[in-house]
Amino acid sequence: MHLCNVVFAVAVTLTLFASPTDGEETLTPVIDGQWWQVAGDPDLGDYTRPGQQPVDFGVWQAADGTWQLWSCIRGTGCGQHTRLFYRWEGQSLTDEHWKPMGIAMEAKPEFGESPGGLQAPHVVRYKGLYYMAYGDWNNICFATSKDGKAFERVIQPNGKTGAFTEGPGCNTRDAMLIQINGLWHCYYTAFPNGRGYAYCRTSPDLMTWSESSVVSYGGKVGPGACNNECPHVVEVEPGQYIFFRNETYGENARNWVYWSNNPLNFGIDDDSKLVRSWHVAAPEIIHHEGQYYVASLLDSLKGIKIARLKWLKLPELGEPVFDFNSADEREAWAMKSGSLASVFTNSSRQDFKAKTAYFVATAEVGQGKFDDGQTAVVQSPEFILDSEGYILLVSGGNDLQKLYVALVESESGKELVRVTGKDSNALQKVFVDCTGLKGKQAFLRIVDDATVRWGHINFGGIYQDPLRSFSE
The missing domain is CATH 2.60.120.260 (Galactose-binding domain-like)
Structure with a gap:
């Protein structure tokens, strides 16, 4: 969940980066066509506030074939941290303006969740069940569903929903799940000591989790608390992992893309794996029937949009301005x-x-x-x-x-x-x-x-x- 917004303007922007291996082509995500809006600013009834914003979200296909979109809505009237989950439903991924379905989930303090602290839902399907990872402001939590619509919290042995955390005051959040070589990887972010890290834990069954390891930190984007949000990983080709890291939302939205052949290392104060930056916010990559899509927040922070995505294998460098061999x-x-x-x-x-x-x-x-x-x-x-x-x-x-x-x-x-x-x-x-x-x-x-x-x-x-x- 994005907590900071930085606005700046310069005539020329520069970024240090390097391709995966010098001389080779780099897999690069590129928007393919026009965006279409699927969600807007929802009516929350008594919780509705003028400044509310749909932010981090998850998109998946339910068991009945419909498409589900759950978004964290921040700035609502639900109390304390002001966040809850709202959901939309679409008949097709390419439909515009999906049907608003109402508030989907609120924090439950009786399970240790911070009031108004729900953040960033992400859903995968595994062995006939839908698993949702989400944040409660301090912990990563899980919920399961048989139909991909109605979810029940997974209660841990201590009676709470928190499965793991990076510690008090770190705002552990923005979890996403991907299975790599038979092992589930949960990527998420937190900011111990005010520094933004992307972490990963692994699990064979989405129930028991390893200790955390840092997979991304610092570099050109910087070490700020909000500089490594919404981590998202895609394995586009076997053994080739693309990591998305969000810096800012809104009109100056900036997301950074990295490549690695190691899903546990996308650069620790090192930009050698950086591929590009692009104007999207909190992106989620969707692969359906052979086609990739990308979902992103609107610049206005009043809705969510989707576009088709293609992967280009681009040369390391374009044409030289000067031929130094001449x-x-x-x-x-x-x-x-x-x-x-x-x-x-x-x-x-x-x-x-x-x-x-x-x-x-x-x-x-x-x-x-x-x-x-x-x-x-x-x-x-x-x-x-x-x-x-x-x-x-x-x-x-x-x-x-x-x-x-x-x-x-x-x-x-x-x-x-x-x-x-x-x-x-x-x-x-x-x-x-x-x-x-x-x-x-x-x-x-x-x-x-x-x-x-x-x-x-x-x-x-x-x-x-x-x-x-x-x-x-």
């Missing part, structure tokens, strides 16, 4: 100041993970040696921004003031984006969102004004973002 193109780059013997190098002193034989590296001096005392300002030829997204390959020292690659608008001289390294020589991909800048003339400026340890910057080229050739 001597003529390398010659066009200028050293505006500095002491480099040459702008470009083909150094193999370390594994720079360069995509071309030549690249810019301000410390390389040849014969397997380097000198962090060298400084330079290097400038590319001007070029037209003819794509709404680019990928820069950058590494080296971490100093945004003295070591960086900047994308500069030619006419105004304004820096559109500035990026630095991470105290590593392995070139990492940095996505630059140039929405609204298409057609403008620009150039790249590479600056090394540092002489300390890690006082160098490496640049492996600028490429079009292959995802931007597909509209959503």
